[in-house]
Amino acid sequence: MPDAHQLLLFIAAGWLLNLTPGPDVLFIVTTSLRSGAKAGIVAGLGITAGCFVHVIAAALGVSALLAASATAFAALKWLGAAYLLWMGFKLLLARQPRELHDLQALAEARPPVPLRAVFLGGFWTNVLNPKVAIFFLAFVPQFIAPDTSDKAGVFLLLGTLFNINSVPVNSGWALAAAWMARREAVQRGMRWLDRAAGVMFVAFGLRLALADNPTH
Structure with a gap:
């Protein structure tokens, strides 16, 4: 395992990376704005x-x-790009209420979003992005000493630590977005937020589709 200094550096770097907006953060924020903090x-x-x-x-x-095989990288890349584009167009084409009372009525009439579907949406957003694997x-x-005997085991431990540390950051994004959604100004602009999120998902999908294999 890395020493205490390296471990703290790893944790700090992981938190900063999780705070950086990307498809994952956008999915969390969009979900919270539309369906609440939970x-x-x-x-x-x-x-x-x-x-x-x-x-x-x-x-x-x-x-x-994935890093070495152009075919494997391209296959996963196109799947991930297609999924992000689908999510983007789904937001762009969603019914957009024009008035605040329309938005409130729509929210009351809309059945609760199945949490299993939400979970799987986040899961596939991440799994189908080969750039996460390369990351x-x-x-x-970088945080594994060259003389470490069990590099795979240390990799799993550090990866697990990175993922556990991402939970409070992701939850913070969700709570912040849900709090914003309760503000009247945010509710009035929800249709524009949906459209902006849709455009961003499409942009992320196109960016992923145009990404080169890391070996090239």
Whole structure:
């Protein structure tokens, strides 16, 4: 294991990275704005579960395969891009209430969002992004000493620590977004927030679709 200084540096770097807006944060915030804090926290837990898939894959060498194989990287890249584009267009084409009372009536009439669907949405948002796999492969080994005997085991421990530390950050995003959603000004602008989120998801999808294999 890294020494105390390296471990603290790893934790601090992980928190900063989790605070950086990206598709995961956008999914959490969008879910909380539309469905409340509980749904947003569940979305964050789904994203964390997806991160565990990447950590285990990286420890087993699957991420190295993605980094080395243009075909494997491209296949996962296009799946992830298609999923982000689908989410973006879904938000862009959603019914947009024009008045605050319309928004409130829509919220009251809308059936509760199944938390299982929210969890799986966060999970697939993360799993289908090969750049997350490459990130773990590039980031975590920097904190593993070259003379470590069980590198895969230490990788799993550090990856687990990174994912556990992401839970309070993701939950913070969810709670902040849910608090914002209760403000009247935010409610009045919800249709524009949906459209902005849709545009951002489409942009993330296009960015992922145009991403090069890391070996190129």
